[in-house]
Amino acid sequence: MEQEKINMQNYPRVEIDFNPEIKPMRKFKDKTKINIRYNLIYPFAFAHIYWNPQISEVLYEIEEPILTPDESAVLEQIKTAMREMVNFNVIVEKSREALLEYIDRMFKIIAIELGFDIPYGSYRKIYYYLCRDFMGFNEIDPLLRDYFIEDIECNGANTPLYIVHRLYRNLKTNVIFNDTEYLASFVEKLAQRCGKYISYANPILDGSLPDGSRVNATYTTDVTTRGPTFTMRKFTKTPWTPTRLIGFNTLSPEMLAYLWLLIQYKMNVLITGGTASGKTTLLNAIAFFIPPEARVVSIEDTRELNLPRENWLPSVVRSATGLGNIGEIDLFALLKSSFRQTPDYVIVGEVRGKEAYVLFQGMASGHSSISTIHAESVDTVIKRLETPPINLSPTLLNVLDCVCIMTHAIVKKQETRKLKSIVEIINVTPDGIALTNTPYVWNPKDDQFYFKKNSKIFEKIAKRYGLTMNELDLEFKRRVQIIYKLYQQKIFEFKKVQEIINEYYKKPKEVLQKFGVQ
Ligand SMILES: Nc1ncnc2c1ncn2[C@@H]1O[C@H](COP(=O)(O)OP(=O)(O)OP(=O)(O)O)[C@@H](O)[C@H]1O
Ligand SMILES: [Mg+2]
Known part of the structure; x- marks a missing residue:
């Protein structure tokens, strides 16, 4: 026994990399050929995506070390002891390295205390599960590490989780919560990590995790019949730049140049x-x-925006925690107060209700x-804005300059996102009919973007800022070229792109010269 104690103390700590690099992967024309495997938590957890001929589906499976019944029993006992000894919600504030160290130390102390005789091989596996569950998000932690996952969906207990993969879209996983109570406690954990509270009295969660991922969850069976559920929208740590969206073929340089001018001239x-x-x-x-130099205020339900700029005041809605609506700060209240903060630009993450009125008045x-x-189209946007609960008067809609319409589209059997059209609002009549102009469209037949020169908003800008249409047109062409050059030179990184855009505002000639634009 004495020998064992000494041994375990001396076990070298296992190296775990929670963020191994994931190599780019290719799309497959024939999905029955899909069979790829990549590391999610090195060296313990892998993703295996493959075509399963038995069910004619592509599956996403997490592969993790398998524990023997004895190892599982040890893991459970160590976990229980650790939970009693440590308040992990406080500990989570520590650095990752300190936590890994701490869990290792606690594990050894408890194992020796309980007189467990754990061979090194078992120790490694158990240590992995301890770290995964105490620092991370248990069964779904590997999914959260996968850069290629957009959404994670759990529709209740006893049914597999689904994910949305960037390349292979909706896939069934091998992760299942078999126990409703355990799932409920997992949802509580999600709430806690979002800094929120979920309970029978408060069964709906809308929050964001420290890494920025968005979480929606329900707690009880009366809200969703299959019991607790959750959906997560993963967050890309650094936002996608305009050039990256060209890389995805989501929009054209002309569309971006147009939007750039609209934004500069405060449309x-x-x-x-x-x-x-x-x-x-x-x-x-x-x-x-x-x-x-512009002052930006942003308002969101849950934090999703990420701007590489200094003069930016991000704010997020706070939901009520107690009885009544005490402590609640909704979009409406935030927006009202934001206009007092003298912003040049107000960004609203998603317009849904009565806050639209404040927004349009601000505009x-x-x-x-x-x-x-x-909404799906300009007509439905207008309808949504004019009917309850938003109820804007049609004439107020005239302050809107343009509507960009995003869509999912299947191009050559591949799922893509497209900026389908940009529609200018010319006039909304008092009975709610919108007169529009559509300078930019994407044509699904040839997968090309088209534009026409005639822009009513450019005319408005020219008039308001005392510019000629020729001047604006020249500036438009320059920007198309700059954006195109950035794209050609593969300048996608967010700090770099922001730097060049900012520089262009300050020293346009130099930037034009640098990129060889006439
Ligand atoms: N242009 C694009 N090309 C490829 N993937 C994209 C593109 N735009 C967004 N995505 C991915 O699609 C998912 C949804 O994107 P996003 O959150 O921007 O959509 P949304 O329309 O705002 O959704 P919601 O209606 O839920 O608010 C994200 O995971 C994102 O990474
Ligand atoms: Mg959104």
């Missing part, structure tokens, strides 16, 4: 589209065009805004 832009069509991503990308009084709203 009001609304992005619309269906669920997960890429609205927020586009919003974030075009926010790169906001002039460097009417000269603040520029960029926002998103869920």
